[in-house]
Amino acid sequence: MSPLPPGSYSPPNDRWGSFTKLVTRLPEGSVAVVDRTVARFHPTLIPAIEARKPRAIIQLVGGERAKSLISLQKVLAGGITLPRSGTLVAVGGGTVGDVATVAAHLLKRGVRLLQVPTTLLAAVDSSLGGKGAVDLVVRGRVVKNPAGVFHYADETWLCPELYATLSDAQVREGSIEAWKMVASLDASLFKRYVRTPPKLEKLVKDARGLKEGVCAKDPYEHQGLRRVLNFGHTFGHVLESLSRFKLSHGDAVGLGILWALDVGRHLGITPEPVAHEVERALARGPGVLGRDRAAEIAQRAPLKDVVALLDADKKAGANGELRMVLLTAVGTAEVVDVMPKTWRALWPAWTRGARP
Ligand SMILES: NC(=O)c1ccc[n+]([C@@H]2O[C@H](COP(=O)([O-])OP(=O)(O)OC[C@H]3O[C@@H](n4cnc5c(N)ncnc54)[C@H](O)[C@@H]3O)[C@@H](O)[C@H]2O)c1
Ligand SMILES: [Zn+2]
Structure with missing residues (x-):
């Protein structure tokens, strides 16, 4: 002890x-x-x-x-x-x-x-x-x-x-959170995962190592360094809430990552090939749900509810800007203040299930 x-x-x-x-x-x-x-x-x-x-x-x-x-x-x-x-x-x-x-x-x-x-x-x-x-x-x-x-x-x-008693959906959920860390924190591991999807134990060991690497620098969250772990969570939380929690947290985060990649591309922060590679890897690896699932949920939601959820999110700033984690490259993320007009421009494509 x-x-x-x-x-x-x-x-x-x-x-x-x-x-x-x-x-x-x-x-x-x-x-x-x-x-x-x-x-x-x-x-x-x-x-x-x-x-x-x-x-x-x-x-x-x-x-x-x-x-x-x-x-x-x-x-x-x-x-x-x-x-x-x-x-x-x-x-x-x-x-x-x-x-x-x-x-x-x-x-x-x-x-x-x-x-x-x-x-x-x-x-x-x-x-x-x-x-x-x-x-x-x-x-x-x-x-x-x-x-x-x-x-x-x-x-x-x-x-x-x-x-061994977890359902496929439960395994997918945990895997998405693990891949989130790999995609945003470790480029060489990501490449290896794309070549050969990891066994469960390896996934757990790697993800724990990556999370610990972040927490060790800021164990009590005094410096905001742990924000990077929220990749995919801004819109993930919105989708989770809009679905009235029918969509599980991990699945919502997976879809939230796709939308964060879109935001990053739109702002010129995430290069197109990076977004493409991560989206494909998430589909083939842990099995992120399709964009149509996010669209189905978003279509039914009044925009004012979306705004209210984003405002309530602790990552939102005073002028409606969202403090989002965006990829600058595979394995490298940055916290960026995103203005409402950015995501609003993407919303019509998102609600159609299209990649903007
Ligand atoms: N503390 C943190 O840093 C942190 C980080 C991420 C998430 N969370 C929290 O974690 C919670 C979600 O965790 P979760 O997804 O493990 O949810 P959970 O604890 O609700 O477990 C999900 C379901 O799986 C069942 N279950 C548990 N182990 C099982 C097993 N071995 N076989 C079959 N079924 C099993 C549970 O009974 C439950 O029905 C949320 O409340 C979230 O806020 C906390
Ligand atoms: Zn999470």
Whole structure:
């Protein structure tokens, strides 16, 4: 265990192996937060934790609802007897990981956290970088992530057998987030991926390495360096919301990347061959959805709703400009303020499903 106070930044300590083997590292008397679906799919999981004599095992139903204050209360109450030197282990996707991270930060003003990501998205993205958050209900609407913390995990266990129960759509989602990092941060890796699509484990290792490279320079997000990780997220979030979350986050980000490439081309920032290459790679690699899917969602949306969503996005500036991540080359991204007239010029093509 790290000698630093619980939750402090230190380079990630990733351990690969089967859960039943790694769980022997869990200190006795820990508290576990487990996604109920994962426990059902993997029946040896709970008995393996029980063998470590935990104080409590709290099961949550994975999904965005797990990030409520009600679940947080459940985890805090379950962990109430944990001493300051104790450990909280989170076994689940990004939602269980996020709420457990907040709980680890609050319990006894900070206890040690172990992360066991069980979705690909959690493995490549949410279980790394120290962030956790819960959602709030404000005037009847769920607002995502307004109450959050930085609390880094001491260790992350990556157990490939747990990913075997993910659906194709779940694998695609996580893969898109991983390819996002490769396309915007590492040109030579991108070229290798285009030649030979990576196996799942390699994808996870590479994406974690790339994300860590960014987080290490700005672990508490004081310098804005982590913004680059938002490639594809400006319009990705808009599409996700407009679809009323029927479109999954990863799929929305994939389509958001296509639109970010269009914006970059339109401004002369992203060279045409770069945009073409990345779009083709995303289709052949992780399998980004077609532009017609984005059009279907965008067509039905009043423009004022789109503007409201972009304004509400924390990346929007005071004059309606969007702080977008655009590619200048494969593997190199830049944060650019994009004026509304730019995306408005592209909107008619987007709503037809055409490449502007
Ligand atoms: N903290 C961060 O830095 C960060 C980064 C990105 C995303 N996030 C957050 O992550 C969340 C999304 O994460 P997610 O996509 O993992 O969602 P999730 O936790 O809701 O998991 C998706 C679904 O998969 C199920 N599931 C989990 N593991 C499974 C397995 N091994 N086999 C079969 N089904 C399984 C879950 O029960 C759930 O129904 C969002 O709330 C997002 O805000 C956080
Ligand atoms: Zn994302």
